[in-house]
Amino acid sequence: MVVEPVSLPSPEWFMLCGIVLAGLSGVPGLFVDRMNRFGERSALLLLGTGSLSGVLGAAYALSPTRLRSALVLPGPLAGADLRLSIDAISAMFLIQIFAVSLLGAIYGLGYWSQSEHPESGRKLRLFYGIVTAGMALVVSARNAVAFLWGWEVMALAAFLLITTEDRDSEVRAAGYVYLVATRIGTLCLFAMFALLYRAHGTWDLDGPIAARSGAGTAIFLLGLAGFGLKAGLIPLHVWLPGAHANAPSHVSALMSGVLIKIGIYGLVRLTALTAAPPLWWGVVLLALGVASGVLGVAFAIGQHDLKRLLAYHSVENIGIICMGIGLALIARALGRPELAVLGLAGALLHVWNHGLFKALLFLAAGSVLHTAGTRDIDQLGGLAKAMPRTALAFVIGAVAICGLPPLNGFISELFIYLGLFRLTGIDAGGVSIGAAFAAAGLALIGALALACFVKALGATFLGQPRSLAARRAREAPGSMLAPMAVLALACAFIGIGSPLVAPVLDRAARCWAPEFATTLAPVTSLAPLLIVTALCGVLVLALLALATWLVARTRPTSRGVAEPRIGTWDCGYAAPSPRMQYTSSSFAQGLVSLYGWALRPKVHRPSLGGPFAGEASFSSHVPDVVLDRLLVPAARTTGRGLGWFRWLQRGSVHAYLIYILATLVWLMLWQRGR
Amino acid sequence: MPPPSLRLVGSILLHGAFILAFPPLMLGVIGKTKAAFAGRVGPPLLQPYYDIIKLLQKGSIFNRTTTWVFRAGPVIGIATALLTTALVPLDGQPAFIAFPGDFLFLAYLLALARFFTVAAALDTGSAFEGMGAAREATYACLAEPALVLGLLALARASSSLSLSAMLGPGLGSMWAQQGASLVLVAAALFIVLLAENSRIPVDDPNTHLELTMIHEVMVLDHGGPALGLITYGAAIKLFVFAAVLARLLLPAPAIGFWAGWAITTGSLLALAVVIGVVESTMARLKLTHIPAFLIAAVLLSSFGVVLLFR
Numbered sequence: 004m005v006v007e008p009v010s011l012p013s014p015e016w017f018m019l020c021g022i023v024l025a026g027l028s029g030v031p032g033l034f035v036d037r038m039n040r041f042g043e044r045s046a047l048l049l050l051g052t053g054s055l056s057g058v059l060g061a062a063y064a065l066s067p068t069r070l071r072s073a074l075v076l077p078g079p080l081a082g083a084d085l086r087l088s089i090d091a092i093s094a095m096f097l098i099q100i101f102a103v104s105l106l107g108a109i110y111g112l113g114y115w116s117q118s119e120h121p122e123s124g125r126k127l128r129l130f131y132g133i134v135t136a137g138m139a140l141v142v143s144a145r146n147a148v149a150f151l152w153g154w155e156v157m158a159l160a161a162f163l164l165i166t167t168e169d170r171d172s173e174v175r176a177a178g179y180v181y182l183v184a185t186r187i188g189t190l191c192l193f194a195m196f197a198l199l200y201r202a203h204g205t206w207d208l209d210g211p212i213a214a215r216s217g218a219g220t221a222i223f224l225l226g227l228a229g230f231g232l233k234a235g236l237i238p239l240h241v242w243l244p245g246a247h248a249n250a251p252s253h254v255s256a257l258m259s260g261v262l263i264k265i266g267i268y269g270l271v272r273l274t275a276l277t278a279a280p281p282l283w284w285g286v287v288l289l290a291l292g293v294a295s296g297v298l299g300v301a302f303a304i305g306q307h308d309l310k311r312l313l314a315y316h317s318v319e320n321i322g323i324i325c326m327g328i329g330l331a332l333i334a335r336a337l338g339r340p341e342l343a344v345l346g347l348a349g350a351l352l353h354v355w356n357h358g359l360f361k362a363l364l365f366l367a368a369g370s371v372l373h374t375a376g377t378r379d380i381d382q383l384g385g386l387a388k389a390m391p392r393t394a395l396a397f398v399i400g401a402v403a404i405c406g407l408p409p410l411n412g413f414i415s416e417l418f419i420y421l422g423l424f425r426l427t428g429i430d431a432g433g434v435s436i437g438a439a440f441a442a443a444g445l446a447l448i449g450a451l452a453l454a455c456f457v458k459a460l461g462a463t464f465l466g467q468p469r470s471l472a473a474r475r476a477r478e479a480p481g482s483m484l485a486p487m488a489v490l491a492l493a494c495a496f497i498g499i500g501s502p503l504v505a506p507v508l509d510r511a512a513r514c515w516a517p518e519f520a521t522t523l524a525p526v527t528s529l530a531p532l533l534i535v536t537a538l539c540g541v542l543v544l545a546l547l548a549l550a551t552w553l554v555a556r557t558r559p560t561s562r563g564v565a566e567p568r569i570g571t572w573d574c575g576y577a578a579p580s581p582r583m584q585y586t587s588s589s590f591a592q593g594l595v596s597l598y599g600w601a602l603r604p605k606v607h608r609p610s611l612g613g614p615f616a617g618e619a620s621f622s623s624h625v626p627d628v629v630l631d632r633l634l635v636p637a638a639r640t641t642g643r644g645l646g647w648f649r650w651l652q653r654g655s656v657h658a659y660l661i662y663i664l665a666t667l668v669w670l671m672l673w674q675r676g677r
Numbered sequence: 678m679p680p681p682s683l684r685l686v687g688s689i690l691l692h693g694a695f696i697l698a699f700p701p702l703m704l705g706v707i708g709k710t711k712a713a714f715a716g717r718v719g720p721p722l723l724q725p726y727y728d729i730i731k732l733l734q735k736g737s738i739f740n741r742t743t744t745w746v747f748r749a750g751p752v753i754g755i756a757t758a759l760l761t762t763a764l765v766p767l768d769g770q771p772a773f774i775a776f777p778g779d780f781l782f783l784a785y786l787l788a789l790a791r792f793f794t795v796a797a798a799l800d801t802g803s804a805f806e807g808m809g810a811a812r813e814a815t816y817a818c819l820a821e822p823a824l825v826l827g828l829l830a831l832a833r834a835s836s837s838l839s840l841s842a843m844l845g846p847g848l849g850s851m852w853a854q855q856g857a858s859l860v861l862v863a864a865a866l867f868i869v870l871l872a873e874n875s876r877i878p879v880d881d882p883n884t885h886l887e888l889t890m891i892h893e894v895m896v897l898d899h900g901g902p903a904l905g906l907i908t909y910g911a912a913i914k915l916f917v918f919a920a921v922l923a924r925l926l927l928p929a930p931a932i933g934f935w936a937g938w939a940i941t942t943g944s945l946l947a948l949a950v951v952i953g954v955v956e957s958t959m960a961r962l963k964l965t966h967i968p969a970f971l972i973a974a975v976l977l978s979s980f981g982v983v984l985l986f987r
Contacts, residue, residue: 391744439830449785450818453788453791454817456792535782545756550752570740571742590807592811
């Protein structure tokens with residue numbers, strides 16, 4: 004191994020140690036029998052040690068005094084060494100990868116214990132560790148070989164994780180869609196790296212990439228397709244809802260919180276390497292971001308599968324992140340460092356934030372699924388009484404994902420808003436008008452997300468149980484609650500302590516836009532973080548004081564008369580039943596019909612006739628328009644067309660030998676002819 | 678003449694006391710106006726104060742179905758409402774707290790209150806409150822972009838991202854230069870005010886049919902101190918929107934302390950009368966027509982923004 008420059012415990016070594024330990028974490032479990040708990044414990048120990056090492060390495064890389072270093076590992080082929088290095092952008096992603104992965108693994112102890120799932124537990128843990136290692140390798144790669152290695156390890160291990168319960172046909176279908184999507188994405192990336200090599204003659208990712216040429220345009224579009232497929236930008240999101248809904252919940256948390264962000268990492272890295280990106284790159288990303296945000300949340304509102312709903316929210320949040328990146332790219336094209344800081348800081352902080360609150364929400368949804376056995380929110384209800392801690396975790400996650408103060412979602416959205424407002428204020432032609440409407444789009448996204456999460460919260464946790472399963476629900480064990488508590492505290496910490504996170508964002512922004520390195524103002528000078536912190540603190544204190552007052556005011560009096568408790572007032576109707584509650588579908592009906600032009604809901608409406616109408620049932624659901632209405636029919640038609648070529652495939656070895664001979668002869672003739 | 682520091686303290690105290698004490702009066706004025714149109718005497722002007730005080734002194738009854746979320750609704754509602762008052766400038770003077778992006782913080786505080794009000798409604802498990810909750814969440818999706826676009830237009834016109842500067846002493850010259858745009862924005866903000874504060878033609882706070890209500894049906898199960906907090910919070914919310922709109926429509930220059938306060942108070946009361954007139958002369962819209970009304974607000978503020986880019 005070659006180290007350059009010689010400084011032995013460089014961050015890269017910590018990170019490599021983390022990658023190896025995480026990658027091997029599931030291996031010891033393979034050598035013990037199915038019912039043995041040694042496997043889970045050793046996996047957690049190895050992953051925990053590895054994560055600690057990885058986070059330490061990343062934190063070390065973020066320290067301001069550190070010099071740049073790189074680590075070169077010999078690859079399997081000549082000229083294809085693996086070059087690894089961590090800068091501030093990589094470090095931000097690494098911290099998230101290792102932290103969420105470890106929390107998910109702790110949750111997995113209770114959620115997917117070896118005793119409950121003897122047939123799949125070992126496989127799950129093996130690939131869980133490998134996917135973590137793959138993601139860490141991608142974000143620390145500094146040449147195409149290491150990047151694609153990590154990318155493929157990550158993508159294929161994720162496929163094996165999604166199909167953990169491969170006996171279920173729905174799971175297999177979701178896994179298949181994911182596999183096709185990720186193959187196409189990788190194909191785009193191979194083409195992108197090949198073009199990069201052709202244009203610059205090196206596999207190293209050191210930049211600068213010339214953007215204003217035909218090759219530059221092709222590289223951007225291929226990268227956008229490849230990375231966008233992984234990130235789940237609309238209309239490339241088709242694999243995402245099914246995969247997230249059908250994977251085990253802590254895997255969904257890792258995939259939604261972290262894995263899809265690797266696509267974002269790709270976009271950030273590609274644009275960081277580009278010298279002088281043209282304006283239209285940013286405009287395209289901003290527009291795609293708004294479209295993904297609005298349509299993602301609109302689709303989410305139509306869902307009644309709790310995990311599918313959360314999955315569509317990932318599409319929405321990826322949209323918000325892309326808006327930030329688009330804004331920062333526009334700023335680079337216009338030569339506006341302050342906008343670049345706000346856009347990129349918003350995007351990267353939202354990457355962290357979404358990793359925290361989405362993982363929290365998926366873990367809370369997993370606890371619900373674990374105890375009630377269904378993901379259909381119209382079968383749930385009233386769980387807050389049986390599972391108060393999980394309900395509190397879900398409320399915190401929901402408030403955070405809606406971008407409401409005093410939690411973390413507000414801070415990252417504030418950055419993007421401020422950037423868009425400032426862009427509206429300058430005279431940059433159509434871009435400024437576009438920025439105004441992008442800001443309105445962000446407001447729309449926020450309001451729609453609020454509607455969607457109040458719906459999910461209300462239908463799942465509030466009111467009365469709608470089914471026997473919901474009535475029998477029990478609180479999750481401590482091993483599942485503890486990771487949620489950590490994530491919830493992290494959401495509150497970033498929300499209230501945002502000035503503490505700002506230096507990290509500054510460093511990442513300087514890494515991303517090197518041409519602004521000397522002119523970049525710190526993000527605290529551009530966004531009123533200290534005031535927001537103070538106001539959020541006041542808000543929290545006011546809430547505590549008022550809550551104490553109200554509780555004291557309504558406490559049983561000294562005479563021992565408890566406050567009377569009665570049933571719900573239903574306008575004089577004496578016996579309201581749980582079935583009369585507003586369901587999630589009825590809650591969403593108004594918004595679904597407002598967005599009917601995009602969502603195309605499938606409604607089964609009964610026709611009632613005669614004075615004594617018989618029994619009837621009503622149902623509605625929102626399928627994925629791109630997948631179910633476009634791609635599946637298109638694939639079916641193409642498949643039918645390709646059926647004509649089946650006569651070539653006779654199943655006879657002789658025929659195939661003739662094809663090979665004919666091809667060889669043709670190639671030789673062609674070679675001669677040239 | 679008292680020393681400047683004392684005057685500053687006095688002005689701050691007056692500002693704070695005004696913001697806390699004035700809002701229910703606007704509800705009283707609206708009620709009186711409606712009564713006058715209907716040819717009734719109507720409840721006294723101070724009736725909202727009596728109601729709030731009475732409710733705060735009552736005992737509480739909580740629904741068996743509900744959890745802590747139901748109690749969090751009113752608490753968060755009043756806490757956010759009180760905090761928003763610190764962000765609203767009055768009389769062209771800066772607000773207590775002004776910073777770039779403060780209008781966004783204000784909008785998101787109101788959204789936080791909405792989140793918990795709607796969640797508290799769903800916590801009762803009642804179909805009626807579910808209806809109100811769904812409508813509130815749905816219409817907010819249209820009101821929110823209209824509000825942000827309208828404030829964004831003010832931000833661009835005033836080259837500032839703080840509410841205090843947008844509505845500060847420079848407002849008069851903004852009218853001179855960008856009058857057309859400001860008219861559109863003011864119209865949009867008026868629609869948003871009516872919708873956000875559950876006023877006719879979007880919602881009828883006095884209807885007797887739960888099926889047609891939005892905000893009132895959401896708080897059907899609240900009583901006693903909790904309902905008192907909700908009523909007071911609603912008054913403050915109306916005041917906040919009215920303060921922004923009244924200042925936008927009447928950009929009086931700084932003409933001295935007492936005259937300034939008189940103009941502020943007068944314009945707020947006049948706006949309350951206008952709301953009362955709208956409530957008396959219009960019918961509530963059919964629920965299915967409300968989205969079109971709110972989309973009109975979005976379009977008005979969109980045109981307001983576009984006009985600024987001439």
